Amino acid sequence: MTAITGAQAATWTITAIAAGGVIGRPWRLPEAVWAVLGAASLVALALVPWQDALGAVGRGTDVYLFLIGMMMLAELARKEGLFDWLAALAARQAKGSAHRLFALIFGVGTMVTVFLSNDATAVVLTPAVYATAKAAGTEPLPYLFICAFVANAASFVLPISNPANLVVFGSHMPPLSSWLAQFAVPSVLSIGATYGMLRIVQRAALRQEITKQIVVPPLSHGGRLTACGIGVGAAALLSASALGLRLGPPTAVAGILTAALIGCHRRSAPWQLLKNISWSVLPLVAGLFVLVEGLARTGVIQQLSQGLHAAAERTPVAASWIAGAMTAVASNLMNNLPVGVIAGSAIAAASPPPPVTAALLIGVDLGPNLSVTGSLATILWLVALRREGQDISAWRFLRIGTIVTFPALLLALAGLAGTHFR
DSSP states (O other), X not given: OOOOOHHHHHHHHHHHHHHHHHHHOGGGOOHHHHHHHHHHHHHHTTSSOHHHHHHHHHTTHXXXXXXXXXXXXXXXXXXXXXHHHHHHHHHHHHTTOHHHHHHHHHHHHHHHHHHHOHHHIXXXXXXXXXXXXXXXXXXXXHHHHHHHHHHXXXXXXXXXXXXXXXXXXXXXXXXXXXXXXHHHHHHHHHHHHHHHHHHHHTTTGGGSOOOOOOOOOOOOHHHHHHHHHHHHHHHHHHHHHXXXXXXXXXXXXXXXXXXXXXXXXXXXXXXXXXXXXXXXXXHXXXXXXHHHHHHHHTTHHHHHHHHHHHHHHHOHHHHHHHHHHHHHHHHHHHOHHHHHHHHHHHHHHHOOOHHHHHHHHHHHHHGGGGSTTSSHHHHXXXXXXXXXTOOOOHHHHHHHHHHHHHHHHHHHHHHHHHHHXX
């Protein structure tokens, strides 16, 4: 056995403290503070050279652009009344039925996740759902949980459904036809199980009556422009995915152009819009990339690659189950974005068979539903909740996540095994 060096021990300790800070938010410090402090400590102690740290930050450029575009579109939708308009329409379609409203929101959340990404569901849909619940005169939190859970449960239907998919596969993204052949069945099982279990968990809240008489406000010109911008962004994402292009630039362009059009129409400066965006998400992501770079320098990724390669050669069926379970657990311990980076590096080095790679992705995408900071989408959901005056404890989310996540994960991995090993 190789002796653990002081540098390795220090890197693992700093990473563990930073990950714990992101998850637990001691002293209510924002998640980004802990990630940035951890990254800065690695650089200050020369555990990661500053040049390599900058390179690690640069590797997240596509993710940053994607998030910037989505956050701009979400803030425009909130500011221009698009959320209020959609909320009133949804509440009216529910016709006084809480069960119908629940199913309607879950269906919309699935579509937004599939075609705009899970981060869009967290950023764009959460305020709309809050407004919907308020318009229907009911407690919003049971419906807000939909946004958190469906954002991850439906995030491997398409390559664009989760930025983590870009991180895991990198430049080796499968063609869309191959992707659908692998993930269609697991996605259906994941979404169905999440819907069923969440309905069971929230059954008491769904007995409440909701308002039938809903007045739908007129949609402003700015709201219509925002809706068009979101539609153009979705079309650009699908086109970029089909062509194998990066997804960040078209998303950022859609957000910036939409903001510029609305600003010109209103003859207003963009400062208020920019002020209301949660920019702290970007240093959080950047810090996580540096922490992963530190782990890579300790040899962890190389050891994982060797273990993954050996397991896949011996028993690919068992290897796929183990890979999915391990990445699911790891995503909840240190967030799925750095775990996705590690998994992507291990895949590139080990070249495991497609079922094992697919299982790793399912663990990265779906596994984070267990905890409140398991995925970037759930962290964004928390930020959106706090802006609406809502909050959820990590313990309460864990209780619900345990009930919802395990059946969905088991069924998704079983569907994957059935697809590849029949």
